[in-house]
Amino acid sequence: MTASTDQKIAAADRTLYTYFRSSAAYRVRIALNLKGLDYRSVPVHLLRDGGEQRRPEYRAINPLGLVPSYQENGHTIRQSLAIIEYLDECYPDPPLLPRTPAARAEVRQSALTIACDIHPINNPRILKFLERELQADEAMRLRWMRHWMQVGLEGLQAMLAGAGTAGRFCHGDQPTMADCCLVPQLFNARRFEVDLTGCPRLQAIDAACQALPAFQRAHPSRQPDAAN
Amino acid sequence: MTASTDQKIAAADRTLYTYFRSSAAYRVRIALNLKGLDYRSVPVHLLRDGGEQRRPEYRAINPLGLVPSYQENGHTIRQSLAIIEYLDECYPDPPLLPRTPAARAEVRQSALTIACDIHPINNPRILKFLERELQADEAMRLRWMRHWMQVGLEGLQAMLAGAGTAGRFCHGDQPTMADCCLVPQLFNARRFEVDLTGCPRLQAIDAACQALPAFQRAHPSRQPDAAN
Numbered sequence: 001m002t003a004s005t006d007q008k009i010a011a012a013d014r015t016l017y018t019y020f021r022s023s024a025a026y027r028v029r030i031a032l033n034l035k036g037l038d039y040r041s042v043p044v045h046l047l048r049d050g051g052e053q054r055r056p057e058y059r060a061i062n063p064l065g066l067v068p069s070y071q072e073n074g075h076t077i078r079q080s081l082a083i084i085e086y087l088d089e090c091y092p093d094p095p096l097l098p099r100t101p102a103a104r105a106e107v108r109q110s111a112l113t114i115a116c117d118i119h120p121i122n123n124p125r126i127l128k129f130l131e132r133e134l135q136a137d138e139a140m141r142l143r144w145m146r147h148w149m150q151v152g153l154e155g156l157q158a159m160l161a162g163a164g165t166a167g168r169f170c171h172g173d174q175p176t177m178a179d180c181c182l183v184p185q186l187f188n189a190r191r192f193e194v195d196l197t198g199c200p201r202l203q204a205i206d207a208a209c210q211a212l213p214a215f216q217r218a219h220p221s222r223q224p225d226a227a228n
Numbered sequence: 229m230t231a232s233t234d235q236k237i238a239a240a241d242r243t244l245y246t247y248f249r250s251s252a253a254y255r256v257r258i259a260l261n262l263k264g265l266d267y268r269s270v271p272v273h274l275l276r277d278g279g280e281q282r283r284p285e286y287r288a289i290n291p292l293g294l295v296p297s298y299q300e301n302g303h304t305i306r307q308s309l310a311i312i313e314y315l316d317e318c319y320p321d322p323p324l325l326p327r328t329p330a331a332r333a334e335v336r337q338s339a340l341t342i343a344c345d346i347h348p349i350n351n352p353r354i355l356k357f358l359e360r361e362l363q364a365d366e367a368m369r370l371r372w373m374r375h376w377m378q379v380g381l382e383g384l385q386a387m388l389a390g391a392g393t394a395g396r397f398c399h400g401d402q403p404t405m406a407d408c409c410l411v412p413q414l415f416n417a418r419r420f421e422v423d424l425t426g427c428p429r430l431q432a433i434d435a436a437c438q439a440l441p442a443f444q445r446a447h448p449s450r451q452p453d454a455a456n
Contacts, residue, residue: 063390064345064383075330078387079344082336089329101317102303108310116307116344117292126349129375134362147357151292158291159306 014039017061017069019046019053020223023119023184024080025068029223030180031084033214035091043225046124066123081115084177096177106163107171110156110178114185118152122188142192149194153185157199168208175209183209187220242267245289245297247274247281248451251347251412252308253296257451258408259312261442263319271453274352294351309343312405324405334391335399338384338406342413346380350416370420377422381413385427396436403437411437415448 016032016039018025032039044067045052052058053065062069062078069076070083072090077083088096097104120126122145130136130144165171170178186206189196196203209215220226244260244267246253260267272295273280280286281293290297290306297304298311300318305311316324325332348354350373358364358372393399398406414434417424424431437443448454 063386064341064380066345073330075333077333077337079337079340082333082340085336086329086333089332101314102301104317105303105305105310105314108313109305109307112307112310112343113292115340116348117294120344120348121354129372130362133371134358134364134368136362140362143361144357155292162291
């Protein structure tokens with residue numbers, strides 16, 4: 001069975017619970033597009049009616065009430081990087097991780113720097129807690145977001161510069177899981193006017209990614225729920 | 229070359245930059261012990277002198293100034309889960325991830341729930357920012373930590389219960405990467421007196437892990453820098 005036959009067979013059975021502006025969901029959309037996998041998109045509006053992710057129906061799918069969740073062949077995967085690793089193992093072509101353990105570690109290091117040390121700190125639930133429980137006003141919340149994004153992205157820029165793996169993308173000349181994470185995080189950073197002057201390499205990688213249809217089609221503005 | 233010969237050869241070349249109470253470093257110590265790998269331990273004191281992790285010497289190793297960092301054969305890996313995946317790829321016996329993509333996704337989902345959605349929010353740098361920039365007093369910082377740990381751990385408990393993969397550990401009867409993350413997070417939760425009554429399954433798994441020497445030797449109290 002070829003990969004493309006396999007991909008066609010399973011298409012109707014792939015469901016992504018997504019929100020157009022969620023950068024974690026955006027990562028998975030990019031990965032699905034890079035793999036050429038069709039999927040059914042179920043929007044979960046994070047802000048409407050106190051947050052659809054808090055409803056019991058969605059909590060039954062994702063107990064933490066976070067997006068994305070991904071369903072395939074009857075099982076559910078939460079956590080964007082677990083989903084992307086799963087896709088890479090089931091649909092290896094094109095690969096989103098290189099072949100050697102050391103190179104794979106570099107890609108994962110970049111992806112995890114974003115997925116652990118930048119994004120969760122600026123998640124809507126954190127900002128809501130800051131506002132409600134710590135009376136942080138909008139200016140303070142903006143400062144919070146900009147601080148953690150800038151510190152994290154400048155750290156990533158330094159790591160990539162130090163790794164010495166040149167190329168159009170985070171690691172070489174093919175997009176990897178790291179690029180799936182970088183592009184949504186830079187979208188977020190620009191949305192909140194983070195100073196990116198210290199991150200020229202990241203901006204160049206972002207531009208290279210934006211030229212690819214897989215990244216373009218995953219963009220928040222192109223999602224069915226974007227108008228809501 | 230057998231795995232054990234391989235492990236002996238490289239022992240002197242393995243360095244872990246660690247802090248006894250860092251739960252991210254604790255994860256990697258458990259993984260190294262489970263694999264039976266000797267390593268050189270370099271302590272980085274997160275609190276002394278404003279934080280040794282902020283020094284230029286350490287920033288050259290880890291630009292974000294976070295622990296752990298791991299060095300082997302001349303390359304450096306940051307991010308605990310990238311290190312554990314690397315160890316699992318280089319030293320496959322005993323495995324820290326199961327064989328099928330769906331089972332691997334479940335393990336990664338548990339590990340990432342802790343590594344993304346619980347731990348980074350309670351990192352010392354976050355607590356320092358809350359104190360200095362938002363004037364959050366000690367009671368509020370404790371509330372913050374307890375809230376995110378409890379919410380996250382109860383979510384993990386629900387996911388494990390829903391997965392229906394019974395066993396002594398998070399996923400079956402062998403410890404995996406998920407257990408490497410769970411035990412340090414529960415150590416942290418107990419330290420800050422988080423209410424764990426909603427997490428009986430997690431507590432039972434923790435007890436099973438604590439019976440194993442690999443977990444015992446990784447405990448913060450058994451580290452060379454614990455007395456500092």
